[in-house]
Amino acid sequence: MSSFKKIRILSRKSDLAVIQAKEVGNCLLRKYPDLKIEYLTKSTAGDKDLKTPLYKMPESGVFTDDLRESLIQKKCDMIVHSWKDLPLDLGDESIIAGTLPRADQRDILFIKKNHLSKISRKNTISIFSSSPRRVYNLEFFVKSYLPFKINKIKFMNIRGNIPTRFKKFIEGNEDAFIVAKAAIDRLLDCQISDFNDLAKIIKTYIDQCAWTITPLSVNPTSPGQGALACEVRKHDNHSRKLIESINVLDDYKCAQKERKVLEQYGGGCHQKIGVSFFNTHFGVMHASKGEIEKGNEFHYWKKENSKTKFKNNIKVKDIFPENLIDYNFFERKNSKNCVEKINRIQNHCLLITRHNSLPKDAKIDQNNIIWTSGIKTWEKLSKRGIWINGTSDGMGEDFKTNIGLLTSYPWLKLTHNLAPKTNIKKQIYSYELIRKPLKQNFKDKKYFYWMSSSAFKYAMEKNPSILEGFHSCGPGNTYNEIKKMIGAKGNLAVFLSYDTWKNSLLGNK
Numbered sequence: 001m002s003s004f005k006k007i008r009i010l011s012r013k014s015d016l017a018v019i020q021a022k023e024v025g026n027c028l029l030r031k032y033p034d035l036k037i038e039y040l041t042k043s044t045a046g047d048k049d050l051k052t053p054l055y056k057m058p059e060s061g062v063f064t065d066d067l068r069e070s071l072i073q074k075k076c077d078m079i080v081h082s083w084k085d086l087p088l089d090l091g092d093e094s095i096i097a098g099t100l101p102r103a104d105q106r107d108i109l110f111i112k113k114n115h116l117s118k119i120s121r122k123n124t125i126s127i128f129s130s131s132p133r134r135v136y137n138l139e140f141f142v143k144s145y146l147p148f149k150i151n152k153i154k155f156m157n158i159r160g161n162i163p164t165r166f167k168k169f170i171e172g173n174e175d176a177f178i179v180a181k182a183a184i185d186r187l188l189d190c191q192i193s194d195f196n197d198l199a200k201i202i203k204t205y206i207d208q209c210a211w212t213i214t215p216l217s218v219n220p221t222s223p224g225q226g227a228l229a230c231e232v233r234k235h236d237n238h239s240r241k242l243i244e245s246i247n248v249l250d251d252y253k254c255a256q257k258e259r260k261v262l263e264q265y266g267g268g269c270h271q272k273i274g275v276s277f278f279n280t281h282f283g284v285m286h287a288s289k290g291e292i293e294k295g296n297e298f299h300y301w302k303k304e305n306s307k308t309k310f311k312n313n314i315k316v317k318d319i320f321p322e323n324l325i326d327y328n329f330f331e332r333k334n335s336k337n338c339v340e341k342i343n344r345i346q347n348h349c350l351l352i353t354r355h356n357s358l359p360k361d362a363k364i365d366q367n368n369i370i371w372t373s374g375i376k377t378w379e380k381l382s383k384r385g386i387w388i389n390g391t392s393d394g395m396g397e398d399f400k401t402n403i404g405l406l407t408s409y410p411w412l413k414l415t416h417n418l419a420p421k422t423n424i425k426k427q428i429y430s431y432e433l434i435r436k437p438l439k440q441n442f443k444d445k446k447y448f449y450w451m452s453s454s455a456f457k458y459a460m461e462k463n464p465s466i467l468e469g470f471h472s473c474g475p476g477n478t479y480n481e482i483k484k485m486i487g488a489k490g491n492l493a494v495f496l497s498y499d500t501w502k503n504s505l506l507g508n509k
Contacts, residue, residue: 004242006036010067010076013041014161015198016183019190020228021080027100027246040076042067068094071231077239079231083224083255084180086231088263096229097240098247099255103182103226104402105276106216107134110166110209115175120148127176128158128169134178136272136291137219146212147382162187163198166205181213181402182226188405206406213390213403217301217375220274220287223258227251250279257284265292277304280395282475282494303496310447310470314505320445324498329455330433334359335417338430342414345428351397351413355380357430358414369407373397373476394496396476398423418454420481438462446470449501453481460485472501 007028011021018041025037044066064086067079072093083099090096109127111119119125125142129135135155143150156174158165162183169177187195187202230247232239254277261275273290284304291297321327342362349369352358355377364370370386372378374394382388392399397413413424417432433454442448442463450456450473460466470491473479479494486492495501 004032004035004238006038007078007239007242008038008040008076010040010042010070010079011081012067013043015195016162016186017041017080017082019186019192019195020082022192023186024078024080024100024228024230024246028242031246032242040070042070068231071233074233077232077236078243081229081231083227083229084222086224086229088259090231093234094231095234095240096252097232097243098230099227099252100246101248102251102254103185104213104400105221105226105278106181106400107178107214107219107221108181108184108211109138109176109178109214110169110206110211111176112170113208113210116148116210119150119175123149124152124154125150125176126154126156126174127178128156128165128172128174129178130157130159131222132272133222133274133290137214137274137289138178141214141219145218145378145382145388147385147387163202166202170205170208178214180221180225185402185405210387211406212388215375215378215391215393216276216278216285216287216400217393218289220276220289223262223275224255225276227255229255254278254284257286261288265290280399280475282479285395301496302500303494310505314447316506318445319447319449319502319505320440320442321449321498326440327451327455328436329438329458330435332356332416333432333434335429335432338362338428341428342430345412347409348412349403349407349409351392351411351424352377352381353397353413353415353419357416358386359430360384362430369403369409371401392476394474394476396479399476416454420453420477422477442466447472447505449473449495449498450478450482451498453478453485456482457485 009021009025011017018039021039025039028035028037044064064081067081068090070076071079127138129138139153142153158168158177160168162179165179166177184202188199190199230243232243257277258275262271262273265271265273271290273288275288278285282303285302286304287301289299316322339359339362342359342364346365346367349371350364351371351373353373358364358381364386366387369389370381372381372388372391375391378388378391390403392401410426411424412426412428413422414428414430417429419427435458438458442459443465445466446469448466448469448471450471456471467486467490470493471482471486472493472495473482474496475494479492483492495504
């Protein structure tokens with residue numbers, strides 16, 4: 001019999017805030033079915049003032065301080081916040097006791113379908129956004145990753161809850177609207193009967209738009225974005241233990257790390273700073289980007305606190321490849337009839353594993369969703385005029401796809417004839433890998449970086465002794481397949497790129 005009997009949960013009055021509060025409540029009920037929950041709502045200063053742009057409002061707490069006042073006065077037992085709304089300093093009377101599994105951290109950009117030709121023709125785009133961080137990031141992203149040339153970007157302030165903002169966007173003259181994807185997902189996935197019509201309305205808005213999910217590698221988001229913060233009074237052991245029992249520690253730690261980075265730069269939602277941490281099978285990834293002051297910029301996309309250590313006396317002759325020009329295992333040949341097969345694809349989510357896996361004379365039907373394995377493939381395809389909906393960011397094909405609420409299309413992958421089987425069963429072999437004679441002598445090599453499991457397999461067949469070396473590769477399928485071949489006792493580390501690996505071994509030699 002549980003000792004937890006009742007809890008009063010407070011949130012803002014917006015639809016999304018109520019949904020988030022009930023998400024926490026339902027999680028508690030699954031663990032404690034006899035728990036009695038009372039839901040309360042309250043307007044905050046940020047809810048009441050819908051005219052002032054956020055960057056002109058007080059530095060922090062406009063969506064949270066009024067709620068905290070009720071908590072401290074014991075008018076409720078817990079507050080459920082969007083963690084990104086919280087000020088860095090909560091004061092001495094309350095703490096964040098836990099969080100649920102984190103929703104998608106990324107932003108999603110919506111562009112009206114009936115504005116695409118105008119944007120392409122005029123090379124200008126207008127975007128609804130009130131966030132200095134988003135404005136800063138989108139200046140680069142829109143000009144580099146959309147499939148048309150953009151010379152001028154106009155940002156327009158917008159306030160209100162998500163349905164209000166989306167409605168204003170759809171009915172207005174602006175071209176685009178950017179918002180946290182977690183908010184859209186929660187509205188679409190809401191199982192609360194009071195909000196069923198709202199989910200349908202949001203879906204009708206989305207259907208009028210082309211959408212693209214901005215990658216964390218170039219668009220890290222607000223600290224805590226996608227995470228829910230459960231705040232309780234510091235000395236309320238009952239509520240604290242209740243929330244701690246459902247806390248997802250890894251996500252909790254990542255949100256806290258993001259806030260610490262923001263604090264180093266001065267903190268606050270007025271900053272042009274994005275910070276994202278997330279867990280992977282090879283450790284914690286860190287993405288951050290921003291401008292501290294005019295011209296003083298930073299950008300990080302790295303594995304946090306890498307434990308991979310190499311000897312200090314490694315020489316260039318010890319590594320393979322010494323230069324990328326040496327990495328030449330295969331010829332590539334377009335598969336017969338692949339263009340006709342690709343042109344017939346309709347109503348699919350299409351994963352493109354590298355830019356040349358999509359033949360230049362192929363024409364993808366616009367009703368498909370296009371996903372890339374990495375950001376470089378995205379950039380090259382967008383220059384060919386292809387609309388990209390998102391990317392796995394070099395982390396592996398299953399990483400942060402999370403688009404099941406936006407589309408129900410099945411997945412299909414463009415790849416080569418030697419590609420290993422993965423979770424995406426349906427594949428089109430758009431090109432063939434033809435093995436070249438392997439002239440490389442690996443006998444004196446000790447450190448290897450592999451860009452595909454096919455290359456590793458070929459090299460291992462010709463030179464089994466390489467299994468005794470120290471191997472590295474990117475995350476995802478390459479890592480998974482090499483790990484199977486190399487065995488539990490083999491040495492295999494993850495590096496995000498060849499250059500990162502080489503610099504780690506050799507420094508600036």
